[in-house]
Amino acid sequence: MFCQNCGTQLPEGVKFCPECGAPVVISEPLREEPTVEEPAIAADPAPQQPITETPVQQPIVQSNPEASALSTPILIFGILGLSFACIPYINFLGIIFSAIAKSKVKKFLGLGGVLSGKAKVGNILATIGLIVGIVLTVIFAIIITIMILGIILGTLGEKGYIRGW
Numbered sequence: 001m002f003c004q005n006c007g008t009q010l011p012e013g014v015k016f017c018p019e020c021g022a023p024v025v026i027s028e029p030l031r032e033e034p035t036v037e038e039p040a041i042a043a044d045p046a047p048q049q050p051i052t053e054t055p056v057q058q059p060i061v062q063s064n065p066e067a068s069a070l071s072t073p074i075l076i077f078g079i080l081g082l083s084f085a086c087i088p089y090i091n092f093l094g095i096i097f098s099a100i101a102k103s104k105v106k107k108f109l110g111l112g113g114v115l116s117g118k119a120k121v122g123n124i125l126a127t128i129g130l131i132v133g134i135v136l137t138v139i140f141a142i143i144i145t146i147m148i149l150g151i152i153l154g155t156l157g158e159k160g161y162i163r164g165w
């Protein structure tokens with residue numbers, strides 16, 4: 001190290017030049033300046049990123065792909081179940097399709113599926129389809145039984161009334 005005033009070589013540790021008496025200026029503080037700027041720049045964009053990303057990721061983590069592959073068949077069989085359950089004389093087909101949808105719902109839940117969207121709608125339709133299918137099948141079975149009894153009894157008036165259904 002040399003004196004900045006007179007250029008004399010200085011021994012280490014001295015605070016004043018032994019030749020001219022000028023205070024020894026240590027050049028080390030100059031190295032600290034670039035390191036101070038770096039964290040100041042990096043600190044600005046860092047806190048903005050996690051705030052916008054975290055709420056989007058949470059709802060995506062739901063059922064596994066095997067379970068979600070069953071959601072479309074559940075909806076299709078649910079629609080078929082309720083549709084056929086409402087068709088006179090073939091209501092029993094509604095019971096069959098609804099039962100298929102229900103068995104797929106059971107499998108879906110077994111695979112860790114979360115009932116939402118298509119699977120949820122399909123499950124509701126299958127439940128209604130089962131109830132409607134069973135109730136109407138019983139009603140039409142009674143009607144058919146009465147009709148057969150009417151034919152057997154040969155009561156033409158009663159037969160004509162029931163046929164209006």
Ligand SMILES: [Zn+2]
Nearest residue numbers: 003006017020
């Ligand atoms: Zn000096």
